[in-house]
Amino acid sequence: MKYSYFPGCTLRNKAKDLDDYARACAEKLGFTLEELTDWQCCGGVYPLGADEIASKLPSVRALNGAKEKQQDLVAVCSACYHVLKRVNDDMANVADIQTRANNYMALSEPYKGEAKVLHYLEVLRDKVGFDNLKKQVVNPLTGRKIGAYYGCLLLRPGSVMNFDDPENPTIMEDFIRALGAEPVVYPYRNECCGGYISIKEKEHSAALCRRITDSAAGFQADCLVTACPLCKYNLENNSELPIVYFTELLAEALGIKEVR
Amino acid sequence: MNKVEEIKTISGVNPLKCMKCGKCSASCPSFNEMDIKPHQFVTYVINDDVEALANSKSAWKCLSCFACIERCPRDVKPGKVIDAARQILIRQRGQEGLSADEIPALLDEETPQQLLMSAFRKYRR
Ligand code: SF4
Ligand code: SF4
Ligand code: SF4
Ligand code: SF4
Numbered sequence: 001m002k003y004s005y006f007p008g009c010t011l012r013n014k015a016k017d018l019d020d021y022a023r024a025c026a027e028k029l030g031f032t033l034e035e036l037t038d039w040q041c042c043g044g045v046y047p048l049g050a051d052e053i054a055s056k057l058p059s060v061r062a063l064n065g066a067k068e069k070q071q072d073l074v075a076v077c078s079a080c081y082h083v084l085k086r087v088n089d090d091m092a093n094v095a096d097i098q099t100r101a102n103n104y105m106a107l108s109e110p111y112k113g114e115a116k117v118l119h120y121l122e123v124l125r126d127k128v129g130f131d132n133l134k135k136q137v138v139n140p141l142t143g144r145k146i147g148a149y150y151g152c153l154l155l156r157p158g159s160v161m162n163f164d165d166p167e168n169p170t171i172m173e174d175f176i177r178a179l180g181a182e183p184v185v186y187p188y189r190n191e192c193c194g195g196y197i198s199i200k201e202k203e204h205s206a207a208l209c210r211r212i213t214d215s216a217a218g219f220q221a222d223c224l225v226t227a228c229p230l231c232k233y234n235l236e237n238n239s240e241l242p243i244v245y246f247t248e249l250l251a252e253a254l255g256i257k258e259v260r
Numbered sequence: 261m262n263k264v265e266e267i268k269t270i271s272g273v274n275p276l277k278c279m280k281c282g283k284c285s286a287s288c289p290s291f292n293e294m295d296i297k298p299h300q301f302v303t304y305v306i307n308d309d310v311e312a313l314a315n316s317k318s319a320w321k322c323l324s325c326f327a328c329i330e331r332c333p334r335d336v337k338p339g340k341v342i343d344a345a346r347q348i349l350i351r352q353r354g355q356e357g358l359s360a361d362e363i364p365a366l367l368d369e370e371t372p373q374q375l376l377m378s379a380f381r382k383y384r385r
Binding site: 008009010013014015041043044045047048049050051055077079152155156157158166167191192194195196197198199200204208228229230232233236237 | 269270271272289290293321323324325326327329330339340343344347357358366370371372373374375376377378379381382383
């Protein structure tokens with residue numbers, strides 16, 4: 001199976017581990033991530049203003065690229081996934097945005113939200129299957145107690161993201177279980193880490209991060225797993241708890257990366 | 261367009277749907293940092309008092325975590341109203357929340373591009 005792949009600017013740089021292991025694990029599991037040609041950064045946050053068009057165009061270009069290849073579009077970074085999926089929803093359902101974006105783009109055929117956006121975890125759950133994933137694990141992460149950190153962008157708003165139950169998600173816990181580790185469920189796993197506010201207001205973000213990591217540590221998690229480079233950065237700056245990308249865990253379990 | 265119409269246009273929100281249950285404010289991780297709370301934000305728009313919103317700290321404290329949007333039983337989307345107030349500010353010259361020359365000092369070895377990109381969107385035009 002082949003998918004169009006939107007790596008995102010951070011995965012090309014600070015979060016190379018997230019990218020490299022995502023691709024290597026995909027090959028091992030029998031699917032291929034074909035990087036889109038000429039993708040541009042999605043901007044990191046979804047432009048909430050109903051009158052914003054220009055800031056949505058990089059996402060529309062990526063979505064249309066996948067449509068032309070008749071492939072689903074996969075993202076690994078939570079933020080890319082969030083932005084692509086919400087812009088796609090606009091292109092499918094908001095007539096005004098659809099019209100104005102298409103006027104700018106002047107494509108041979110207008111884009112109307114035809115592409116399907118998938119997070120890598122959804123590919124594992126819905127295409128590969130966690131049972132099947134479990135069978136391919138060569139280094140089960142037995143004895144590790146791992147907390148899933150969802151944050152905001154994968155889950156909310158649930159009506160658009162449709163990723164998992166926004167208040168009580170299970171996909172990452174099922175993933176952790178498939179790798180042979182024990183998932184630790186703790187109350188702050190879908191609370192915000194402060195996101196972009198950490199550029200200026202470190203203390204604000206720090207207070208939110210400490211609530212999250214203290215809660216996870218209180219439930220005996222020995223590390224947290226995330227799909228978001230900004231979550232990782234914020235949490236790492238404010239806690240001793242190791243924060244790892246889900247693709248690193250996957251690579252360890254599949255024998256691609258040396259076990260820590 | 262007056263400021264109230266502008267906030268309604270940018271946010272796409274109908275504040276009159278609010279039943280003042282307070283669930284948005286109860287969900288907000290920035291509640292303590294805000295002088296005007298998320299549910300009050302909606303009321304200020306109803307009362308045509310956008311000036312107060314533009315001068316409040318709250319517009320800069322929202323994290324766009326979407327907890328309020330998820331939990332509002334009336335689909336009012338208070339987080340969009342707050343972001344619209346912020347948009348009105350950053351679309352004016354000299355009102356952006358982050359100037360180009362203060363950025364280098366805010367970065368470190370590990371700063372992900374995502375943080376920089378997001379901050380550009382949230383603080384500047
Ligand atoms: S969300 Fe982030 S990582 Fe993804 S492309 Fe956009 S800014 Fe870059
Ligand atoms: S938790 Fe923080 S960085 Fe992660 S998705 Fe939310 S705001 Fe973004
Ligand atoms: S949750 Fe919705 S209905 Fe309740 S106060 Fe907030 S905006 Fe109003
Ligand atoms: S989106 Fe903003 S106002 Fe709404 S809960 Fe999050 S921080 Fe609070």
